[in-house]
Amino acid sequence: MKKFSTYGFSGINVKKDIAERFRAFSKSVSKSHSETLEAMLNFFKWNNLNPNDNLGVKADDTKKRINALIAIVRNIEKQQTLPTKAMLDTLFQEITQSEEQEEIEMTKDPFDFGTPETITRDTELEHYRNRFEEIQQELSGYKNQMDVLWRQLIYTKGTFGKGYHKLNMDKDELEHFKKVLNNVHHHNRTKS
Structure with missing residues (x-):
């Protein structure tokens, strides 16, 4: 008291x-x-x-809004958060594996460079000449592919605005064109 x-x-x-x-x-x-x-x-x-x-907490509109927000949050979790977590888990697994591989390689003799390959000046010159010719052939192939694209490009006048170019090529042809270019690009990178 x-x-x-x-x-x-x-x-x-x-x-x-x-x-x-x-x-x-x-x-x-x-x-x-x-x-x-x-x-x-x-x-x-x-x-x-x-x-x-009236805060509207018991109103049907508010319940619908809350349910919509819950659905949005669940969708974000399903579409963004969980896949991102899976990618990060995969990344960390790869880092762990690469660190283990580095530890294994550290135990090997660090100064073992193998037997060097002797290259004469003529061999080296021949190598660069061959590579130059391959690159010229690839460039020619690219030019041919671009010619194919240019021939299928059509100018279309816009009804209400500027005109635009339209590629007159069906989906299968375009996919084939992409594969050809990717194969050439991939082939070049593996050679280099």
Whole structure:
């Protein structure tokens, strides 16, 4: 009682059933009715709310919005978070494997370079000459492929704006064209 003797109290008249509800609620929230009432007042003040405001939490529209947000979050988790996690797991596994491989290679003799291959000047010159001819043939192949593309490119006037170029090639032809270019590019990279 000493604690409360320093405060001045005031009586408030409320209906009996409301007072009983408040007492039950107050027991679950804090030690005294004053602290409970103060917490409630602070809540409304800090959140800039009025007790008569309809927050719409029980409205069907709000439930639909909440369900839509839940669906969006689940979709993000399914489409982005989980695949990203799987990629990171794979990456870390590869890093671990490469570190283990490095440890194995560290145990080998670091100065074993194998037997060097002797190359004469003529052999080296022949190698570069052959490579030059291969690159010229590949360039010629690229030019031929580009000629095929240019011949199938058609200028189309725009109805409401600028004109544009349209590639008159069906999907299978385009896929074949891409494969041919990729094979040539891949073949060049493996040779280098």
